[in-house]
Amino acid sequence: MQSMDELFKGRHFEREVIVLCVRWYLRFKLSLRDLVEMMAERGLALAHTTIMRWVQRFVPEFEKRWNRFARKAGRSWRVDETYVKIRGKWTYLYRAVDRDGQTVDFRLSANRDVKAAKAFFRKALETQGRPPVSITLDGYAASHRAVRELPAQSSRWKDTRLRSSKYLNNMIEQDHRGVKSRINPMLGFKVFDRAAVTIAGVELLHRVRKGQFNLGRLHVRGQAAPAIWNAVLSA
Incomplete structure (x- = not known):
């Protein structure tokens, strides 16, 4: 460094x-x-x-x-996606928080599908260094399928429980606001890679504010x- x-x-x-x-x-x-x-x-x-x-x-x-x-986040993850516009086209920001609202990880993706969800979970696992005890999702089928297929790709996921609860995921939906309130005034991005870097900075400051x-x-x-x-x- x-x-x-x-x-x-x-x-x-x-x-x-x-x-x-x-x-x-x-x-x-x-x-x-x-x-x-x-x-x-x-x-x-x-x-x-x-x-x-x-x-x-x-x-x-x-x-x-x-x-x-950085402190490690808890092992009960609430996962959801929100939308970010880049050159007039919607892209997807995968995000997760733990049961206390601490940020687990995030990933900007051009697509919202099984492959994108798996990429997010792999990134989150690398960041945290340990798998979650549970992952709570909303009803989006691709994310559910991604979690079900993860144990076949790595035994580290074998004890992770999948839960579906709109109520429990209110926490991540509320946390989106802290990030989106800063992204929205930027009036859209023009280049995907630059958007990813800027959003990473916004997420960093969001974590700093939360004392992580x-x-x-x-x-x-x-x-x-x-x-x-x-x-x-x-x-």
Whole structure:
């Protein structure tokens, strides 16, 4: 993993400005041009495309650094898909939370089918490092079929129970709102890969807000957000 100096080497702007712009864009309902105006009030001349490039460049690096401190989610997963428009076409954001509302994982997919559902479950298993005790779904048949077929592909899924409950899945549907409330003001994406990176950043900030990271050893309890981010990225 690159050091902080290496990560931001050659950038025209200081790393504090870059981190602030990326963090604010992903966390708050701000457009790129809103951020340009806000930075101009601080004497910084930025183009909105510069901030867009920062998001694409640094979100994967921020994820790596924050994930070193991630707590594992619980083993009762609530899984659902929501919709994201890319170049005028609906795509599908697979998401899961545990029984306490902590984010398990997410995956953007061009399709909503058995193959896409399996890809999401495999990604979630890799992220968490352990299979769930139960997976709760709504009535969508492809996701049910994917869960039923997983044990044949890996014995790690053999003890996972499948449940179907609209009531229990209210939690994941409510959690979608925290992500969609930030995605919707972005007014649609143009490129799938860029959308995936941006959504990963939104999901990261959503997890940070929910306190899904163990930062005790960094001694940042009670610190302001800039200090916390600097500590995480520097660790």
